[in-house]
Structures are given as structure tokens and as C-alpha cells.
Amino acid sequence: MTEKEGHWKFRRELSVGEVAARSGVAVSTLHFYETKGLIHSLRNRGNQRRYPRGVLRRVAVIKVAQRTGIPLADIQAALSALPHDRPLTVHDWAALSKRWRESLNERIDKLTALRDQLTSCIGCGCLSMEDCPLRNPEDTLNARGSGPQLIEPT
């Protein structure tokens, strides 16, 4: 709303409220992301956060990654491998999104396999620890023989 800090053409910094309004996340979430190292800010003379415009793209990338099921810690790790003082490029985005699409695909594949097993088990209902693929997805138990399970498996 204000044009105080120079001519609008040259104003490149955003307040936290502006970033919230334009990115669709709450101010408290931006604070939170900053504590987690997902975004970074500079401070003005009054200790208020000032963001470079590139933060909008960063937040967008974070939100998309979250939709694909990537935990914030992993997003942070991926972003921190990139320079944090320049905007993300289209190339950065392509690299990140390709990786995340892979993990999304894995998730989809796992869920699809689960759905197929569920479908084939609906009429069965055995749910036996030893026999049912739904209960024993990785065949972990048969790996060391049958019988009752170990107490409190890792």
C-alpha cells in the first residue's frame, strides 16, 4: 500500500503481511518457516522483516512440495542446497519438482498396491499376521520364521 521506500519501480522488499497476503499463508506460518530455515528475511531499522520478491516463489515451492507429501524438513534440506540469496530459477524449480514427482509417484504406487490388496482381501477378512498380505506387507515376519512375533518390534 505504501510507496514510502523509494519509487514503486525500485521497491523490491515486501513486509511479512504483504508476503502473507500474496502467498496465501498466514503471517505466523512465515515466522515458523523462518525458524525452520525454509525462508530468510532481512530486517529494516525497526527490526521488521523485509523479504526479497523471490520469497513468493519460495513459498509457492514449499506449498507445492507439501501437497506432494514431502515433510518440511526434507523441503528445507532441498532448498538449503540452493543459494538462499537469489530467487529460485526455473531451472531450480525443474530440478526440485522432478525429484518430488518421483517421490509422489512412489507414494501413488504404494497406495495403489495397497488398494489392490485391499480389494482382493475384502471378501476374505482373514487379516492373519502370518498369511495376509495386508498385515504383512514386506514379509518381515516370515524372514525369521513363523510363530508369535517378537515383543515390541522396531
Next chain:
Amino acid sequence: MTEKEGHWKFRRELSVGEVAARSGVAVSTLHFYETKGLIHSLRNRGNQRRYPRGVLRRVAVIKVAQRTGIPLADIQAALSALPHDRPLTVHDWAALSKRWRESLNERIDKLTALRDQLTSCIGCGCLSMEDCPLRNPEDTLNARGSGPQLIEPT
């Protein structure tokens, strides 16, 4: 291990440790499920939990539902609509698993759509709140016109 409580042929109750060993969940988890109303137990003279054998099937159903992404509260709601003093029947299981398969299918469909959008956006990288389908999945913003977003949307 013990045959104390009657001839083995008639022993129908399980201790919490036995349930843990046979179901593959921790004792603490069984306690936790009980506080959430997901499973139920009787107590012996010494105040120790004694479970009817049907609890094994219940725990199995809970774990399968969790794999499909159903929250415990929903699982509890579904299970509590059934009599809690008899084992789950194959028919119970069929009804539950059909519902859960539906919600699993919805999850898969959403993730698949997301993956397809991600794929088509990898080369783009605009991530604009207004234009990018990845950022604006439900077209919530255009529903009330364009421009900057409302602050702190619900």
C-alpha cells in the same frame, strides 16, 4: 505361556503382552487405543487387562485402515458403530474395507491429478497464485475475482 486360567481349549482371554506380541503393536499402543475407544478390555482380579480373542482382528483392522490413511478418530467412529462385545465378522470387515477403499481411491485420484499437474508445470515454473493450477487447485481465488489474496484465509 501359562495354562493357569483353565484348560487351554477354553482359554479365550489374552493379556496385553500377548496381544502386543501377536498383533505386532506395542503394549503402550494398545493402552493408547483403549483410551481412544478403539479397543476394549476386561480386567482380571489383579486389574490387569484381559482381551477377548477378537481383539486381534480389531487391531488388524485398525492397522490396515491406518495404512490407507484413515485417521484414528474416523476408525474409532466406524468401529464404534459396531457392537464392541463380539468379534468383527467377515461381513463387518467387508463393509468397513469397502468404505475405506473408496477414500483410498479418492486419495489416489487426488495425488495422481497432482502428479499430472506437477509434470506439466515442471518446465513452466510460474507458480503464480492466480494462474498456476498447482498453486490454485480449487480455483478458490478466482471465485471472488482476482487481485491479492485476503489476509489469512481460512
Next chain:
DNA sequence: TATTGACCTCAACTATAGTTGAGGTTTTAT
């Protein structure tokens, strides 16, 4: 200039799904 809105920090709280530990009792095995 004064007031209001936006901002600051820090602690505490929400929700989900449990785990861990302290302190004490019961059951099982020797």
C-alpha cells in the same frame, strides 16, 4: 500528533499418534 494497524518475541497451546519413565502391584517361575 495521536491513534490504529501492523509488526516484534516468546511461550504456550492445538492436533495426531504415539513413546518413555517413575513409582507401585501382580503374576509367573524357580
Next chain:
DNA sequence: ATAAAACCTCAACTATAGTTGAGGTCAATA
């Protein structure tokens, strides 16, 4: 009979992803 293993409750803690509120400061506007 006694020691060990299993059990009990309850509170506190873990992790993830934030939100809320108190108490105080800064900035924009009337």
C-alpha cells in the same frame, strides 16, 4: 518363598505443522 517378568496408572515427552495470545514496539494515517 522369593525374585524376575509383566502389568498397572499417570504425567511428561517425541515429532510434525503450525496457531494463539501476552506484552510491547513500529509505522502509516487522520
